Amino acid sequence: MVDNPSLKKNPGLDCWIKLKKPGRISISNGKVDIGQRISTAVALIAAEELSVDPSRIDVECPVTAISPDEGITSGSNSMEESGSAVRFAAATARQELIRLASLALDAPIEALEVNDGLVIACSTNRSITYWDLISDEDSFGVTVDESAPLKPRSEYRFVGKRNTARNMDKIVSGSANFIHDIILPNMLHARPVRPPHYHAKLKEIDKKIEAKLLEEKVKIIRDGSYIAVLAEEEYQAVQAAQRLFNATTWDHGDGLSEEDIFESLHKKSRESLIVVEGVPSEGPLPPLGAPPDNAFRSLKANYDRPYQMHGSIGPSAALAIFEDNKLKIWCHSQGIYLLRAALADGLEMDVEDIIITHTPGAGCYGHNGADDAATDAALIARKVQNRPVLLKWTRDDEHAWEPYGPAMSMMMQASIDSSGKIIDWSQETYSDTHMNRPRPGANRAGPGRLLPLNYLEDALPKPRANPNMGRHAGIHRNLDPLYNLPNKRLVKNLVRDMPLRTSSLRTLGAYANVFAIESFMDELATEAEISPLDFRLKHLTDERGIDVLRSAAGSLYKRDKRPGIGHGIAFAQYKNSKTYAAVGIELEVTDSAEIKLHYAVGAADAGQVVDPDGLSAQLEGGIIQAASWTIYEAVTHDKGGITSRDWDTYPILRFDNVPEIEIKIIDRPEDPFLGAGEATAGPTAAAIANAVFDATGLRPRRIPFTAETLRQIAISE
Numbered sequence: 001m002v003d004n005p006s007l008k009k010n011p012g013l014d015c016w017i018k019l020k021k022p023g024r025i026s027i028s029n030g031k032v033d034i035g036q037r038i039s040t041a042v043a044l045i046a047a048e049e050l051s052v053d054p055s056r057i058d059v060e061c062p063v064t065a066i067s068p069d070e071g072i073t074s075g076s077n078s079m080e081e082s083g084s085a086v087r088f089a090a091a092t093a094r095q096e097l098i099r100l101a102s103l104a105l106d107a108p109i110e111a112l113e114v115n116d117g118l119v120i121a122c123s124t125n126r127s128i129t130y131w132d133l134i135s136d137e138d139s140f141g142v143t144v145d146e147s148a149p150l151k152p153r154s155e156y157r158f159v160g161k162r163n164t165a166r167n168m169d170k171i172v173s174g175s176a177n178f179i180h181d182i183i184l185p186n187m188l189h190a191r192p193v194r195p196p197h198y199h200a201k202l203k204e205i206d207k208k209i210e211a212k213l214l215e216e217k218v219k220i221i222r223d224g225s226y227i228a229v230l231a232e233e234e235y236q237a238v239q240a241a242q243r244l245f246n247a248t249t250w251d252h253g254d255g256l257s258e259e260d261i262f263e264s265l266h267k268k269s270r271e272s273l274i275v276v277e278g279v280p281s282e283g284p285l286p287p288l289g290a291p292p293d294n295a296f297r298s299l300k301a302n303y304d305r306p307y308q309m310h311g312s313i314g315p316s317a318a319l320a321i322f323e324d325n326k327l328k329i330w331c332h333s334q335g336i337y338l339l340r341a342a343l344a345d346g347l348e349m350d351v352e353d354i355i356i357t358h359t360p361g362a363g364c365y366g367h368n369g370a371d372d373a374a375t376d377a378a379l380i381a382r383k384v385q386n387r388p389v390l391l392k393w394t395r396d397d398e399h400a401w402e403p404y405g406p407a408m409s410m411m412m413q414a415s416i417d418s419s420g421k422i423i424d425w426s427q428e429t430y431s432d433t434h435m436n437r438p439r440p441g442a443n444r445a446g447p448g449r450l451l452p453l454n455y456l457e458d459a460l461p462k463p464r465a466n467p468n469m470g471r472h473a474g475i476h477r478n479l480d481p482l483y484n485l486p487n488k489r490l491v492k493n494l495v496r497d498m499p500l501r502t503s504s505l506r507t508l509g510a511y512a513n514v515f516a517i518e519s520f521m522d523e524l525a526t527e528a529e530i531s532p533l534d535f536r537l538k539h540l541t542d543e544r545g546i547d548v549l550r551s552a553a554g555s556l557y558k559r560d561k562r563p564g565i566g567h568g569i570a571f572a573q574y575k576n577s578k579t580y581a582a583v584g585i586e587l588e589v590t591d592s593a594e595i596k597l598h599y600a601v602g603a604a605d606a607g608q609v610v611d612p613d614g615l616s617a618q619l620e621g622g623i624i625q626a627a628s629w630t631i632y633e634a635v636t637h638d639k640g641g642i643t644s645r646d647w648d649t650y651p652i653l654r655f656d657n658v659p660e661i662e663i664k665i666i667d668r669p670e671d672p673f674l675g676a677g678e679a680t681a682g683p684t685a686a687a688i689a690n691a692v693f694d695a696t697g698l699r700p701r702r703i704p705f706t707a708e709t710l711r712q713i714a715i716s717e
Contacts, residue, residue, distance in 0.1 A: 004084050005081060006030065006070045006084075007144050009068070009070070010068035010069060010085075013092050013141075015067075015068045017090065022131070023056055023129075023131060025050065029062070029082045030068040031077075031081070032062055033059075034365065036677050037613075038082060040614055046089075047158050048151055048158050049090035052116050064337055064354070065355060071337065072437065076579070076675025077675055079606075083673050084673065085144070087150065088145070088146050092143075092145045093140065095149070096142060097133055097134070100133045101133060105121040105126050117129055117131070119133075159608075159610050160667065160669065162612060178314070179319060188389050188390070190377065190390065191229055192227070192241070192391070193241050193245050194400070196640060198256065198641075199255065199256070200253065202224070203249040203251050204248070205249075206248070209246075210247070217232065221379070224458070225455040226455040227248070228376065228379070229241050229244055230380060234392075258637075258638060258639055264499075272491055272492070273467055273476075273492050275480060275490040275491065276480075278476070280468075280476055286489055291415045292423055295416070296415075296417050297416050297528070298413070300412065300413045301519075301701060302701060303412065304408070304701065304703065305511070305512040306407050306635065307404045307500050308634065309505075310366055310402060310405075312363060312368055312369075313362060314361060314362030315362065315392060315393040316362065316373035316393045317331075318331040318390075319359075320378045321388045326354070327343075327347070328355050328356075331356065332364065332370045333364070333374060338446070339438055341439075342371075342438035343450070346447025346448075365506040367437050367503035367504040368402045369401060372452060373393055377389055395647075396646070399642065399644060404505065405502065405505030405508075406433065407498070407500075408512040410428070410429050414426065420529070420530045421539075427479060427489075427490055427491070427516065429512070430493040431474075431495060431509060432494070432500075434468075434474040435473075436449050436504070437449065443463065444460055448462055449503075451501075467494045475494060476509060477509040478574065478576065479513045485539065506622075506625065510575070514572045518570035518690070519570075519689045522686075532690065536571060542580075544580050544605045547605060548580045548581060548605050549582045549603075551664050551666065552569060552583060552664065553584060555584060555664065556599075557584075564589070566690075566692055567585070567586055568686070568690030568694055569585075570683035570686035572679075572682050579607075581619065582604075583687045584687060585600050586600075589698075589710065592707055593708075593711045593714070595692065596657060598659055600662070601661075601662045601664065602619045602622075602623055602662070602663050603666070604619050604663070604679060606675075606679070607673050607674040622680035625681065627653055628652045630705060631653065632651045634650075634704050685703065
């Protein structure tokens with residue numbers, strides 16, 4: 001049995017489960033629900049193991065110091081960590097409740113049955129409920145037993161069955177409440193006033209405008225180059241922020257570097273590490289040699305991905321109140337415990353004096369502006385005290401100041417023999433860091449990663465990122481293909497001094513690495529004159545990988561192939577340890593060189609399926625988001641700052657180009673859960689690239705595949 005990190009950190013059963021009258025069961029977990037339906041899944045798991053109807057289960061929003069500390073909701077770890085922890089916790093609770101019922105009913109354990117929380121002694125027909133055995137005020141007082149017997153899968157009533165997501169009725173009806181909707185008595189509204197770009201420093205504020213705003217009862221927060229406004233009414237705060245920005249003079253310094261980002265990735269200083277079995281290590285890098293003597297064909301190719309943003313439809317927001325020297329924050333961060341530690345360090349407060357409650361907001365799917373907005377709210381709340389402060393970023397704030405997914409470049413080289421077998425393989429990936437979350441570290445690295453703290457008079461220095469040495473982490477996530485490839489040479493390059501702020505965006509390095517690998521596999525298949533599917537199967541022995549590839553290909557290739565239509569397929573197992581996913585794409589490239597998506601199929605093996613609709617939604621969402629990245633999205637900037645500050649300058653996929661999507665799930669009820677949230681993104685990018693080639697003969701290697709990009713490729717070829 002693999003140690004569960006969530007249970008190791010939070011072993012007490014009472015951390016996870018509480019019985020509440022009348023007839024309710026409260027489940028706590030530390031993974032936040034940002035649309036991935038983890039609350040629905042853990043409710044089904046708990047209901048199944050406790051033999052109660054799911055409608056009795058309440059899944060609490062995580063709150064620091066109350067909920068189990070499960071770190072960050074990231075890496076497609078929620079089901080494997082939180083889902084498994086809740087399963088063992090519920091099994092332990094059932095075991096303990098049955099033991100207590102046996103004593104109360106004077107009946108042997110084996111003679112007891114449970115029906116929706118009612119424990120019945122079959123021999124005497126006496127019964128007692130869970131809530132009679134342990135009341136609101138009581139606790140279990142035991143640790144979670146990972147050897148507690150789990151319910152046989154043959155007796156499942158809820159797990160694996162279709163189930164409406166929690167709060168879906170409110171979302172569909174428009175009655176759901178988010179952090180942005182909170183209204184509290186005596187509440188103030190705040191807006192940050194950002195510099196024009198990262199390196200600008202405040203010189204002065206027009207005294208007349210400042211005096212006028214104060215006269216209008218707008219409070220101005222100023223500390224170094226950090227500025228914010230506070231007002232009684234929200235629109236007043238919006239107007240005041242714009243007026244104050246227009247009234248400020250900034251020292252722009254040298255501005256942002258305008259060097260070509262892809263040239264910079266290859267020429268700037270970097271730390272290079274060899275990667276073996278998904279793990280980087282220090283030491284001499286093996287040189288890139290000439291093709292082997294028995295090489296029939298050898299290929300080199302470069303693939304690029306620009307800076308890309310999260311593009312959350314709702315900008316970041318947070319609520320904070322500072323009273324009695326304690327700070328309470330409501331925000332939509334994915335890592336409330338790490339944020340609490342970073343804020344305590346940055347604000348020089350005791351950790352116990354900060355309470356953070358996760359509140360639904362715009363989905364993060366990585367490290368967007370949520371932590372920084374919470375920091376804004378905390379800084380401002382400490383200035384006014386005893387009054388709630390609701391702070392919202394604008395669209396401009398979100399687009400220009402969130403941490404982006406890094407630009408990346410992948411250099412590929414491989415050879416095949418006369419039978420079409422790959423005989424050597426090299427990939428070097430170049431990227432800035434993907435790991436800038438505000439996690440604790442030496443030299444106050446946690447608070448140093450919080451944007452507002454970098455602009456105070458006593459500003460915290462931005463920490464220097466060290467190479468992540470974890471398995472399939474950051475830059476080298478999915479750098480190591482699942483295929484059987486001899487003579488692999490895999491290198492990660494952490495590039496320094498790149499121009500834009502970066503951190504975790506959904507899949508981290510996997511999206512770009514899989515795009516490169518699976519595009520290159522198609523290029524090699526063309527050289528070998530073998531079909532893309534057969535070429536992949538020729539190099540794959542993992543039966544679960546083979547199954548998802550055949551499943552996706554079966555749906556894609558049975559579709560009619562018309563002139564001008566392209567089919568593409570791609571495959572990966574996320575982090576080589578989580579969900580297997582193959583994606584097939586059918587598309588058209590129009591006369592104006594625009595890509596029109598017709599059809600997408602995603603085939604996936606996520607082990608045991610708990611919530612099939614939730615799994616399908618995650619796989620579909622990954623396809624749609626990755627299609628948007630691949631066809632449309634790129635952050636742009638010039639010396640004066642970010643220039644992609646709205647949906648016109650940073651276009652995303654619109655409804656008119658969302659394809660018909662088919663999801664095919666291979667359920668393996670006897671196998672463990674496999675994280676699925678990020679499985680389809682990388683294969684989608686490569687499948688689109690491969691379909692463009694199939695339709696036009698043009699090979700796009702630099703994302704996004706805009707009409708201009710495709711026209712340039714056509715001209716160059």
